Amino acid sequence: MDGSGIGWYFSCMSDAGTIPVFNLFCETAVFPDVVHCERVLDRAGLHDWVISPHRHGQMSQIFHIERGSARLTLDGASSRLEAGEYLFMPPQVVHGFAFSQGTEGVVLSFPSPVIARLGPRTAALNAWLAVPQQGPVSPATAQLIAMTAEIYGSAGMFRAQRLIAVAHALLAGLAEESLARDGAVQEAGRQMQRLDGLIAEHQGKGWGARDYASALHVTTGHLNRIVRGATGRSLTTYLETALMTEACRLIAFTRLPLAEVGYRLGFPDPSYFSRRFRLRVGRSPTDYRATVLNGGKDLP
Numbered sequence: 001m002d003g004s005g006i007g008w009y010f011s012c013m014s015d016a017g018t019i020p021v022f023n024l025f026c027e028t029a030v031f032p033d034v035v036h037c038e039r040v041l042d043r044a045g046l047h048d049w050v051i052s053p054h055r056h057g058q059m060s061q062i063f064h065i066e067r068g069s070a071r072l073t074l075d076g077a078s079s080r081l082e083a084g085e086y087l088f089m090p091p092q093v094v095h096g097f098a099f100s101q102g103t104e105g106v107v108l109s110f111p112s113p114v115i116a117r118l119g120p121r122t123a124a125l126n127a128w129l130a131v132p133q134q135g136p137v138s139p140a141t142a143q144l145i146a147m148t149a150e151i152y153g154s155a156g157m158f159r160a161q162r163l164i165a166v167a168h169a170l171l172a173g174l175a176e177e178s179l180a181r182d183g184a185v186q187e188a189g190r191q192m193q194r195l196d197g198l199i200a201e202h203q204g205k206g207w208g209a210r211d212y213a214s215a216l217h218v219t220t221g222h223l224n225r226i227v228r229g230a231t232g233r234s235l236t237t238y239l240e241t242a243l244m245t246e247a248c249r250l251i252a253f254t255r256l257p258l259a260e261v262g263y264r265l266g267f268p269d270p271s272y273f274s275r276r277f278r279l280r281v282g283r284s285p286t287d288y289r290a291t292v293l294n295g296g297k298d299l300p
Contacts, residue, residue, distance in 0.1 A: 033163075034163050035148065041103065053094050055093060063086060065083050070097045074132050086135065117168070135181065144173060148163065195216065203242070209236055247265055247277055247285070251289050252292045261273075
């Protein structure tokens with residue numbers, strides 16, 4: 001078989017009781033190049049767009065979907081790979097694909113010695129390379145993928161060196177972007193926890209968006225972006241919802257007069273509290289308490 005027979009497709013499974021392990025070609029053949037590049041369309045399109053579950057013993061891969069999508073199985077778990085995303089697959093992970101018809105993209109395969117030479121190594125990089133990774137492809141990494149494919153199809157005295165150099169830049173770039181996203185998500189989660197604590201502490205003090213942002217040492221716009229990313233709501237809506245959720249609790253689970261509920265939450269004017277509550281909850285505080293006392297039927 002020639003070098004186009006990349007082993008993420010295989011047609012020679014013979015023992016249903018074992019998981020196929022291939023380098024590239026349904027056999028333990030020597031890897032034909034320092035890096036291998038193939039179009040999804042060229043291979044999966046020939047085989048009904050389905051790649052049966054298999055694994056690679058000494059090879060990692062990057063799948064980049066440019067158009068279309070794929071349903072994945074990774075060690076038995078299901079997920080999806082959409083257009084504009086990549087999947088990094090380390091050795092030994094059992095993986096299979098069901099591509100949507102007409103899917104276009106690139107598959108890059110790296111023998112383990114190429115991965116091993118990526119350095120200097122750090123604990124974070126080692127951890128990233130050890131497990132499957134999935135995420136969006138940035139313009140910078142998309143350019144590196146295209147450059148890898150271009151060099152792969154070229155000739156020259158130092159083609160192998162150029163392929164390895166670009167492959168290392170691509171892998172390091174994907175790892176860096178992935179870890180940066182994870183760090184941003186973790187920080188956003190911590191900020192949301194701090195915000196929720198501040199809301200509980202200052203709910204009756206008339207704090208607004210600017211007060212909470214100042215207490216968290218961020219701008220109002222930045223806090224709004226964090227809240228919208230975590231909840232899909234604006235900061236103002238999130239604060240209002242939290243306030244009225246607490247109002248619902250006090251109305252439902254205490255015998256406080258409704259005016260006192262409003263006062264505790266920073267509304268000295270009972271009429272204004274009633275209007276705000278109705279706007280958010282869909283009924284007046286009086287109607288809400290009556291519904292609760294009636295067994296909670298038809299609560300929003």
